[in-house]
Amino acid sequence: MSESRVEVRSLKDHVGREVTVAGWCYNARPQKRFKFLELRDGTGTVQCVFGAETSLNNSFERFEEEITQESSLYVTGIVTKHPKHDDVFELDARDFRMEGRSENYPIQPKEHGVDFLFSQRHLYLRSSRPHAILRVRHRVVKAIRDYFDSHGFTLLDSPILTANAGEGTSTLFATEYFDLGQAYLAQTGQLYGEAGCMAFGKVYTFGPTFRAEKSATRRHLTEFWMVEPEVAFMDLEGNMSLAEDFICYIVECVLTDCRPELERLERDISKLEAVKKPFPRITYSDAVEVLAQKGQPIPWGEDFGAPHETAVSADYDRPLIITKYPEAVKAFYMKRDADDPRVVLAMDVIAPEGYGEIIGGSQREENIDVLVHRIEHEKLPMEAFEWYLDLRRYGSVPHSGFGMGLERMVAWMCGTQHIRETIPFPRTIDRLRP
Numbered sequence: 041m042s043e044s045r046v047e048v049r050s051l052k053d054h055v056g057r058e059v060t061v062a063g064w065c066y067n068a069r070p071q072k073r074f075k076f077l078e079l080r081d082g083t084g085t086v087q088c089v090f091g092a093e094t095s096l097n098n099s100f101e102r103f104e105e106e107i108t109q110e111s112s113l114y115v116t117g118i119v120t121k122h123p124k125h126d127d128v129f130e131l132d133a134r135d136f137r138m139e140g141r142s143e144n145y146p147i148q149p150k151e152h153g154v155d156f157l158f159s160q161r162h163l164y165l166r167s168s169r170p171h172a173i174l175r176v177r178h179r180v181v182k183a184i185r186d187y188f189d190s191h192g193f194t195l196l197d198s199p200i201l202t203a204n205a206g207e208g209t210s211t212l213f214a215t216e217y218f219d220l221g222q223a224y225l226a227q228t229g230q231l232y233g234e235a236g237c238m239a240f241g242k243v244y245t246f247g248p249t250f251r252a253e254k255s256a257t258r259r260h261l262t263e264f265w266m267v268e269p270e271v272a273f274m275d276l277e278g279n280m281s282l283a284e285d286f287i288c289y290i291v292e293c294v295l296t297d298c299r300p301e302l303e304r305l306e307r308d309i310s311k312l313e314a315v316k317k318p319f320p321r322i323t324y325s326d327a328v329e330v331l332a333q334k335g336q337p338i339p340w341g342e343d344f345g346a347p348h349e350t351a352v353s354a355d356y357d358r359p360l361i362i363t364k365y366p367e368a369v370k371a372f373y374m375k376r377d378a379d380d381p382r383v384v385l386a387m388d389v390i391a392p393e394g395y396g397e398i399i400g401g402s403q404r405e406e407n408i409d410v411l412v413h414r415i416e417h418e419k420l421p422m423e424a425f426e427w428y429l430d431l432r433r434y435g436s437v438p439h440s441g442f443g444m445g446l447e448r449m450v451a452w453m454c455g456t457q458h459i460r461e462t463i464p465f466p467r468t469i470d471r472l473r474p
């Protein structure tokens with residue numbers, strides 16, 4: 041068997057030549073004169089056609105017995121162009137050689153329940169839907185890095201084991217840390233990003249973050265990835281422009297490079313094509329009025345839930361930026377609005393089509409007295425924040441940043457119902473395996 045190994049994605053460069061493709065059996069359909077094998081190698085799927093007359097080494101006869109669903113094998117054949125479709129290539133197969141046999145593969149080509157599929161996630165990754173979604177995730181991650189790297193930001197890796205809460209104490213995962221007491225899994229890299237922006241001007245952190253969220257919704261994971269830019273001498277206005285430009289860039293990259301994946305997911309591409317700058321901007325107080333008009337009243341001062349976000353954003357075909365939330369519903373570090381001390385200079389970006397909050401951010405409180413007061417008010421342990429207060433003691437400047445949840449962004453891009461589909465091995469309140 042010749043061993044000029046080729047990936048499925050590059051078969052187009054080998055038309056007319058004999059090659060070998062290594063992969064797994066996605067589907068096998070033996071018929072009388074021809075036997076069809078859909079061979080999957082991670083880069084694509086190719087139809088291999090074994091003919092009774094042309095196949096060698098009894099491969100036509102061995103086909104049914106040896107090639108079971110998800111068995112791994114090598115197939116050798118001549119690359120041909122599909123007679124009807126220009127960009128489809130096939131293998132006029134001559135021979136195959138088995139590598140690993142698969143018996144009773146648990147995922148059948150029929151409808152399975154979601155719970156079953158996620159209990160088989162280690163195998164389910166091979167199916168076409170998860171494959172497409174995780175390819176989009178990969179592209180979004182690259183877009184995130186490319187955007188910040190090409191706009192003068194320095195990547196600053198923040199620690200995962202931390203001594204203090206970043207986003208409120210109710211969602212902390214704690215663990216014993218030698219003689220130093222409790223350590224917490226980071227809910228955010230932001231506080232470290234703030235230190236970083238005073239050193240590098242513009243930084244971003246990008247890594248896993250953890251929230252012991254007790255709510256089992258389709259938007260919450262206990263472990264998710266967050267990218268957080270932080271910029272010195274930037275105000276809320278600059279923060280909104282950055283978020284807007286950043287989102288548009290990601291959407292553009294996905295539209296340019298992920299067409300086949302979006303089509304496989306039956307994503308309505310026109311919805312993504314509508315995402316253009318500028319994004320509409322309203323204040324929290326305006327949003328409260330809109331909700332009253334829409335018959336979903338909420339008292340001023342209460343936080344929005346998912347249904348409120350969906351209702352307020354329903355009028356727009358692109359993300360909506362809501363600013364200036366009541367102090368009580370936001371984190372301690374947000375800067376108070378000089379014009380209205382009841383609100384802080386926060387911004388949430390709400391994705392269209394009911395995808396909800398994809399970005400949360402703010403201008404930060406740079407006044408040490410106000411910040412100390414806020415830490416006391418929230419009953420946070422002051423000693424854990426001494427280093428953070430130093431950032432206000434030694435050359436404090438206005439600064440701002442935001443966090444974008446990677447999985448929420450990918451869920452919106454792919455049009456998936458539940459965020460668990462957008463991460464290879466999801467962690468939720470009721471799932472720790474596989």
Ligand code: 4AD
Nearest residue numbers: 228230260261264268398399400401441442443445
């Ligand atoms: O709004 P959040 O809590 O903001 C922060 O953590 C800030 N420190 C960010 C910053 O200003 N640097 O979270 C930011 C984003 C949310 O908008 C959402 O996209 C995502 O992180 N997120 C979650 N994604 C999945 N599961 C969860 N449990 C999430 N919690 C937040």
Ligand code: MG
Nearest residue numbers: 388397399400
């Ligand atoms: Mg938020």
